[in-house]
Amino acid sequence: MAGFDDRSSGEVASDFRPGAQIPLSGSGGQTAATQALASAAYRDGPVTDLLKANDGASVKKPRISLFEPNLGEAFSRAVQVRMLGGARKALIQSFGIEPQSVVEHCLAANRVRKDRDSRLTVIMVFFGLVFLPGVLVWLLAFQLRRAIAGAQNKRMGALGMAAMVALGGLGVLFLLKLPISGFWGLYLRAMLVAPIVGWLWAKQVCEKYAKILRGQWEQLLGGGGVGAKIPEAVPQDPNDAGAERIRLGLAKLSAEQSSNLVYYAGPKGILGMGTRWGSWQLAEELTPKEADTDINPFRSWDVVRAIHDQLRLLERKPIHTGGFPTPSIRHWIVSPIGEGAKGVTRPEGQEVEGYRIKDFEIQRICNEQQFGSGNRHYLGVQFVLWDGQLVITLLTTVTVLHHTLRIEVTGHALGPVHPLFTTKPSPKKKEVSKSVRFWETKSVTLPLVEAGEVVRLTARAPFTWFPPVLDFLGGKLSLPEPFGLRHAWADKPWRHRFMADDALRAATPVLRVVHDAAIRVLEENNCDTARFGARSLTLSGMVQGATPGKADDYGV
Template sequence: MSDIGPQVLRTDPSPSSGATTSLSSLAYRDGDFTKLLDLSEGAKHKTGRIKLLSPNLGEAFCEAVLARTLGATRKPMVPSYGAAPRIVVEHCLEAEDVRHQRDKRLTLVAVVFGLLFLPGALLWLLVFEIARRSGEKRRDVVQNFGVLVAVVIAGVLAWRPGTVTGFWGDYLRIMCIVPVAGWFVARQICVRTSEQLRSRWRSLLEGGAVGPTVPGAVPKGPDDHKAENQRKQLAKLSAEQDTNVVHYAGAKGILGLGPRWASWQLAEQLKPAPGFEEIRPFHAFDLVRKMDERLGRLKRSPLADGGVPGVDVRHWVVLPLGEGADEFSRPSGPEMDGFLMRASAVADVANKQSFGSSPRHYLGTQFVLWNGQLVITMMTRVSVLSETLRIEVSGHALGPLPGWFGDKPKAPEKQVQKTGKFWEERTVTLPVVTNAEVVRLATRAPFTWNQGLLNWLGGSVKLPEPFGIRSAWAARPWSNRFMADDAINIAVPVLRAVHDATLDVLRDHDIDVERFQNRSQLLGSEAQGIRPFKADVYDA
């Protein structure tokens, strides 16, 4: 029997959401990486020593994401609701593999046409380094002038290399010319790779792309520890996203769910119903289970097509976290099963007195809408202090990615004056791979085998902490009228379901529900006219 060898890992060709494909497309993009810094609060740029070795957008994004998600000793990550982080990471791995194949060929070109003719190559590199440092407005002028000077020097040496004769005389003649020939070869390599990356970028956003291929995550044998480690890290990333332990960070809200935009409180005293001397005791989790059942019924409606689509009811344990903290930790011990807290432990948290810094139980009702661009989560908490039962329902909203994330590739353009009609302008299409870009890629290629050294020389992007692939670039949902309407409209059905479940349980346990019922009706009226506000920002 023939051995067909290891198979390439391929994920589902249909990513779970538009947010996933938009984020994945960043791995294949070109252009200036500073856009990442502008669209994410907390992202930072570590400046390098050599401008010519600076990364572009796709390179910076892939390096930052892979270092943060697949590192052996990485910090815990914020869950990414409404997106599939593993798919994004696998697209980064695929894009990096394409670039590594290009860099292998460019390294060979750099050695043959650059290193062997180093003095001439350094002259051309100096021209482009000075141009990159001269600023955006003066860059083209400085670059053109530098190229002209370098051409003159190359022509003078080729015509008359001075008093040097023999081998070194011939070397001086071609010293500045051979790197130019290498540039032509490198340009063909760069153009082919750019077309390949841009095709992947376009197909992702148009919905025609297959899933990413990750050959590096498939061990080729028992001693392939690198591939085995990458496979384990990807599996860990998937498992981490299914955790039921989340963190509350003040005005940031619950990490991964977005800030809290509204809150309703139903708090009344537990008294026996008329005709009863005392109430029948119950646990807080008994009430939570009834709420879980009622919230699941939101999918149904007495009217055709009136059910709420995509209802996801889940139990969360929420831990407090300082708003300025840049990392968090998850609990460990017998109550944990990997990243999940066991159901019995979750019930214990719900039943225990949550007053102080102890973990708190929330019943979450989540809706992922707009193809993953909007995540609405209604969090319900049951607590008892002395004889007062408090039911709190709060709304969290994670907004869409900025529109730029959905931009498809297009050739750069420039407005120039018409010849003979300087008062009119015309649009000129510029090459995607410019002369400066070829030089940058060919210069970076030999250093890509040591990412730490390359980051030190060219700079890198540091992602915001605590980091979640989806939440790091989330915008406000209230700038979109329809998204805001969806967030506000779902509040009333959820609130009604929670209150109905509460009243049913109280009646079953011989508790007077008159005050609860009156308060519930008042809250229902308030919710119908609610407007989003910063529920976790207190002016005191």
């Protein structure tokens, strides 16, 4: 339809053609959720913590635990492959965050680790080639310790401790009384001592880059708004295929984020928008005002267009006080998928331009696809609050079956990101008793990188140049499908009192605006609105006492 644009003034629009990408309107500083998710790229700690945030994710067990990735390494690798991979599946939109920024931070974190691994590889090559037998002995010892104690520095127990002490005693005895003298005797002694020198050198490298990664982590959660540095995404010459591939992948990600097609997955709700917590329906018979007249013909789109225009005035209020921020008002096409679906499919054809359903197809679906199979049309008003931590979406659909006009408003809420992503790095310290005044304690700063972690990073370093090999040896993180950065790690908003209040309060004014606009269209087309008005007043009273529920679970 000429002149029709379903984008509101509060929505980010970008140019995805080759060249600079300049946002036309800001996102209102909605950065908290974005930076919380981006901070995961710089974190340390066990990768299994991610399973607590979403039980749909899974971690492939390592074949050799010494090559097991930590949380940041696994998250960065999984997100980069899933979001920018050449054979990646379709993505779910991430409302309330900027997914491109999260992916850029994953690339930046991988770049920092790549610089670190380059230095560790040099150390590993020098000591690994010249003193290979000794390095293998030390690696075997650390692998044995991880196998006994686990990857997370648990106690080894009496049996494990006895085994390690026995191995240490044999090593000392071997150094003191060698059966071989001369050059080979010196080499055998150096073989066991030189890896310790390499370990000390590697420890300094690991400490340096650990400070960099933790600094980025802390700044992101502290509101510093540090940008990701990814020079490898800027082509240096026309033949720089790698950088061009990253640039096109980021542009494709931004284009898919602006799609107006969403997916309804049964009790899981609309993916990316959250579960449906409330539903209010106004359904009455269409009758003319006077018995001898007929109603003027109109279509569902006429009612939807009137509601769309009226919703744009939600910011206005008669009293000079705080109120709604600028909402995003868009026409959505909702496609049904199975509750346990492992992926979604983006449609293709003349009705689709890029990742967006064209305007004429939106209007056709609104008027014609109201019963039976097929996609459905919804008019949505969306509020992104709490710096992106809360996404409130209220969807309106208009259907006409026989003589009955039905106007349904449903509420969806997507809560804050899981608390795992909002925890700041804590300094590694412990309380110990003073040597003289033993009844007093003091705080001792521990190294950022422990001995076992230095060995793990150094052992992994040469294999980071061959990611598939490292995935095979150390395992990898599999992200939940269908995947979207925001809804995959979202928590429930109802555990936060003010967030819950905001979601409930938004329903009442939106419902009234929808009903007023619809009744106005009916009056203009010679329809009797008495029943509609009475039903609207009843719903207006019901919505005032709205309580969240599971509207998609019908209890049958």
